[in-house]
Amino acid sequence: MMRQYELVERVQKYKPDANEALLNKAYVYAMQKHGQQKRASGDPYISHPLEVAAILTDMHLDESTIAVALLHDTIEDTTATRAEIDELFGEDIGRLVEGLTKLKRLDLVSKKAKQAENLRKLLLAISDDVRVLLVKLADRLHNMRTLEHMKPEQKARISEETMDIYAPLAGRMGMQDMRDELEELAFRNLNPEAHETVTKRLAELEARNEGLIKKIEDELRELLIANGLTDAFVKGRQKKPYSVFRKMQSKSLSFEQLSDVYGFRIIVGDIPSCYRALGIVHTRWRVVPGRFKDYISNPKQNDYRSIHTTIVGPSRQRIELQIRTQLMQEIAEYGIAAHALYKDGRAGELLPRESNAYSWLRHTIESLAEGDNPEEFLEHTKLELFQDQVFCFTPKGKLIALPRGATPIDFAYAVHTNIGDTTVGAKINGRIMPLVTRLNNGDEVEIIRSGVQVPPAAWEEIVVTGKARSAIRRATRMAIRKQYSGLGHRILERTFERAGKIFSRDALKPALPRLAYKDVEDAIAAVGRGELSSLDVLRAVFPDYQDERVTVKPAADDGWFNMRSASGMIFKLPNQRRVGPEEIEAGPDPLPIRGLSGNMQVRFAPSGAVPGDRIVGIMERDKGITIYPIQASALQRFDDQPERWIDVRWDLDEANKSRFLARIEVNTLNEPGTLATVAQTIAGLDINIRTLTMGSNRADDFSEITMEVEVWDLRQLNQLLLQMKELDVVANVKRVYD
Template identity: 85%
Template sequence: MMRQYELVERVQSYKPDANEALLNKAYVYAMQKHGQQKRASGDPYISHPLEVAAILTDMHLDESTIAVALLHDTIEDTTATRAEIDELFGEDIGRLVEGLTKIKKLDLVTKKAKQAENLRKLLLAISDDVRVLLVKLADRLHNMRTLDHMPPEKRARISEETMDIYAPLAGRMGMQDMREELEELSFRHINPEAYETVTKRLDELSTRNEGLVKKIENELRDLLVANGLATAFVKGRQKKPYSVFRKMQSKSLSFEQLSDVYGFRIIVEDIPSCYRALGIVHTRWRVVPGRFKDYISTPKQNDYRSLHTTIVGPSRQRIELQIRTNRMHEIAEFGIAAHTLYKDGAASGDETGARESNAYAWLRHTIEALAEGDSPEEFLEHTKLELFQDQVFCFSPKGKLIALPRGATPIDFAYAVHTNIGDTCVGAKINGRIMPLVTRLANGDEVEIIRSGVQVPPAAWEEIVVTGKARSAIRRATRLAIRKQYAGLGYRILERTFTRSGKTFSRDGMKPILHRLGQKDVEDAIAAVGRGELSSLDVLRAVYPDHQDERVSVKPPSGDDGWFNVPSASGMIFKIPGAAKTSLDGEGAGAHLPIRGISGNLSVHFSPTGAVPGDRIVGIVEEGSGITIYPIQSPALQRFDEQPNRWIDVRWDLDEANKSRFMSRIMVNTLNEPGSLAKLAQTVAGLDVNIRSLNTVRVAADFTELQLDVEVWDLRQLNQLLLQLSEMESVATVRRLYE
């Protein structure tokens, strides 16, 4: 375990004027608070914050950040409070320590939801001060280094969380060394067999090629020196096991097929020397086509800058080269940690100063998503999607650079520019040509979004897009559209219920009783009525507690006034009026509403045995699933006799220009003889009827009962089918089935 004085010496080695008193005070306080606590390894708990602080000294961070590392577990695991830390160390350090404290008491159903809420809290704290991220990553790194002392099930869970969130987060912030170590440690626990196999093969390769890396280093260095780059530094290394395994998986290659296991970095003094070194190398050795990337002129979003190329180099070995300056190398290794002193002017005027905030761009976009109120699970998915590393760079018509994950579409591009642009997107031009919205974008594409003010993003887009921001925005728009549809239905249900009771319904009248209904606002309450989750009679009684359940006769509306569109999953177009159950002998005639049209969100579906145009039909509001349409003969309607507020009178309103078939279920009792089924199918097909499904219900010695789901245009065609089937010699009986 590191000693207190060793930690102070490490900080003073790169910052001689460091506040030694602050470090000693933080150490003593943490030691006292953690007291006799032990880690799973049996070591004193104080060893953990000390090692976390030591990791941060490798990044040359200031003494305030080191103090936060020493204190980072005190609020979470000891009796320490935020107020106490504020008083002893100042509000700045107290705020950072609280940002690193997990949420202890969460009323959440799943561990995934708890994980998401803790991540949400962490990201909010990071957006306020990036030092929270640096301490958190160092904390996770030390925990991963000592993970062997944890139970196997915890090792797997922590490793998966590290691989999914913390390693990509480190990479997204440009901290490549930390990312690689986190990936290696996670890989060892998530897939130990693969880790052992790949490590063994790499060790064998290293033994077989002993001296090869050094030979290539010397040959590259001699070439650069001979061409005037005397100060160039060349360093080679073998790729890490997880990097090799990931490439084998993504490219479907065996270990023997890998040709670029070795990578080399060339460090030069300035940017012109980077391009000069590239020219020297390309002139000497053959380039592998399609493997050159210029991240100097187009840096990654995490501020990473380098030239990448792959050559068939010395000894005919295929090798990857990264060419960069010392400053670029510092940022590539330590990422955002290389910028932590910028407030003191240390980074002002350097070659990356103008781009210093790039690494925060993703974080700001993520924080925007937090304000949209996504569920914890959706937020976690959104964040994981945004952590993808492999990117393409596209341009708007005005030249704005947009970085997107590989595989992104114009829809992702539209949402990356602005949520409103994504919501109103109807088409796209890629490099001046109109292309499908499912087109995958490539590096350098210029994308122009075509918009429409009446567009609503289809729910199916969620399966097309790859960015978390786009997926989250589409879900949000879908939810709002569904709520709007259900609210329209709920309003008419409430209006009808209030009118039949001699009362007048108004939104303002619902405001005082929302708490009694368990709803946040009036629109939520009305939508809940439309979904069948809240009874219109309960709303009536809440608004008028003295109400007696007596119906008042009202004149039914004439014509189509007040009817509104409701979407159906089947493609049928419907219209609906209100939600009062009318008697079946004609009372309330004219009060039924036609249901017209399917725009896509509010679910209108048929009973399992179906209904066809020409049937007298009725709608039943189903809790959470919209409206189910039943033929009036359906025995299932008896279940709702005591729930009149769930009945909706509906009628067919067909669009002749877009006719649809409708399903109905029939039972056929046919002779059990060869060819009878073929004759039946021939009769059905001859009437232009489609058989959706056919099931054998019962087989006797002489007869077979067949259940057919058939698709017909209307009741007339269905009756004609029943008549012709009954006249067949091989058919004993045929009847229509109702649920």
């Protein structure tokens, strides 16, 4: 256990003029109050506040914060009172100790109201003074380090709480080293088997590559020194078990598929040297596409600054590089604790420039803490503490909270429904990115809009927010109604014209009750969808009308015959033998398509179509009807031939599900194991590869793979595209419609 003089010496090493009397008084008071209390391990209880204080001295915090650490459990666990602490140490320290006392039991309980109220207290206390957060995190870190002495159920509860609340909060405040340790300790208790397995595999890898990190460090250092960066410091490390496990889980990878287990930091003297080091490294070794991020010119919201890049470096190892200055390194390690927030001798007075991370969180908490009830507060203000939300910004700085996994489409609908409906693209942190991109904390999102855009129905499978889903459903219904309404109007005009009548919407209104429709547009759209016969509409408007038409005779001169649709329109179709219903029923695997009439040959376009696609049928001479997804560019050939278009839709039987063909193109790195990684990802989603072709693309470093895959539906295909994009070996992947 640390002695009194040892604690004072630790503080005086980085703050020679520290108030030694305050530290001694706090030490003695805590020692007296905790008296003979013991921890679960059997150690004197005073050892805990001492270790918490020691953790804070590693962050070079002021003596007032160290005193609060020594006293943080006195009101909760001893006879000490707030008034007594105010009298001995001042109201500022008393307020902080009381704030920590209120937060001591932040349990994850089943009652949402209680959990929400505790969370509210935590956030409000943090917004009032950042030192509450620093002491609380140090308190939790020491508790996690000594968790082995607790009962199993207590270990599980505390570890879950740490993973859900304290580790993300440390990350939100830029204290990455503390976050890593908290996650690692919680992982060990929550999933001991996985922790043991990953740790064992990492140990085997380290033994197999003994000396590799040192070799790469030396080669990087020599390269930088040879190019004039004589003060460059290089440090390598193997990733920690939880970091490896999280990547395996999030990207559905096996341990063998991980290619960047090693990370290296390059510390240089100033910002220009960071970019010089980057140029030197990129000139020497090949960079992995899509793995470069400049957090110096565009810092994270938690003040983190660094250049990130991944290279195929020495010994052909794929390694992650972080290039930063010493100040950036301190902020990366200690986050808000690296900022001198309080002036000497005047604790609580903020300096002109406070931490961006803390300032952002404080203002956010103050605005969000005004919920009407605890449940509403918990639902809408979980922040980063619970790992199911991310916070992004509009170009004007407005904060938008979204569930984890949200896309720019969710972001657009969160801003305004009209913005979501007219979205055609998005810029994330200044770069145009796909609309399926998952947003991260701190992303700035700019929505690109078009006045003629209608949200595709497929977006419903991409978004994660209820607001976006309902808006897309509503817009899709309106768009489909408008589309079918136009088609229905043309059908009705032709039907009425052939009957010698004139169609008008006003004439249809009195007939709506006979058709069982309340709205004219709904009735017209029903005709377009084929749900309502145009002849029925004609008879409803003109009850005395008698249909004396007969079926058009087959035309024998060109091998085609005429067929009248249910709506009264006449189509020319290939002339072929007519068969009865019994023969159709006996046929092999009829296509699950509604909207077709007669015994016509039907097939899919070469690029295929999958359930969930908006589809259309095209009548083609000698081929029957070909089903295309609406995005197929081949449909442009038929723009001037509307009589050949047939509106069709899926008619799936859940009891007899089938796979459907889709074609995708994958741009990959040309290196061993790439194809195996891609194939394993596809197989892991229960998707079959029917055909596969490979070719070079632009240079020998890349390969282009075109494959036909068999999927159940559009949801499964979108899931495949999303997972493929996250693979390190994949530069780009897209669906091909032709």
